[in-house]
Amino acid sequence: MTNEADPQPEDFAQLLARLKSEYGIGDSEVARRIDVSVSTVNTWVHRKRQPRREALEKLAHSFPKFSRSEIFAAADRETPGPLSADDKQEILELLADLTAEQQELQKIQIRAIAERNRSALS
Numbered sequence: 013m014t015n016e017a018d019p020q021p022e023d024f025a026q027l028l029a030r031l032k033s034e035y036g037i038g039d040s041e042v043a044r045r046i047d048v049s050v051s052t053v054n055t056w057v058h059r060k061r062q063p064r065r066e067a068l069e070k071l072a073h074s075f076p077k078f079s080r081s082e083i084f085a086a087a088d089r090e091t092p093g094p095l096s097a098d099d100k101q102e103i104l105e106l107l108a109d110l111t112a113e114q115q116e117l118q119k120i121q122i123r124a125i126a127e128r129n130r131s132a133l134s
């Protein structure tokens with residue numbers, strides 16, 4: 013009896029192919045809808061680069077048949093959590109109560125975490 017390996021998760025190029033098929037569009041229309049160049053989309057199609065977070069967000073917004081989680085997962089990225097206006101305000105108020113040095117340390121920590129989340133862009 014042979015063991016079947018678990019199927020590989022869909023990568024971003026595969027997701028783009030499925031998205032284009034589902035919507036009946038090409039690279040140029042994807043590029044137009046998310047405000048990037050066709051050559052940028054082409055680098056994703058040919059697995060030369062992974063998209064930035066902003067492009068992933070725009071794809072999710074522009075192509076609602078594909079969930080935000082699905083798009084981020086295909087790009088091998090964790091889906092960023094939602095940040096409401098109230099949450100933003102609370103974070104700013106918390107930072108305002110810190111000393112200048114503590115604020116700088118918090119910015120360094122947040123940047124490090126964000127960079128770790130972006131590290132899958134290779």
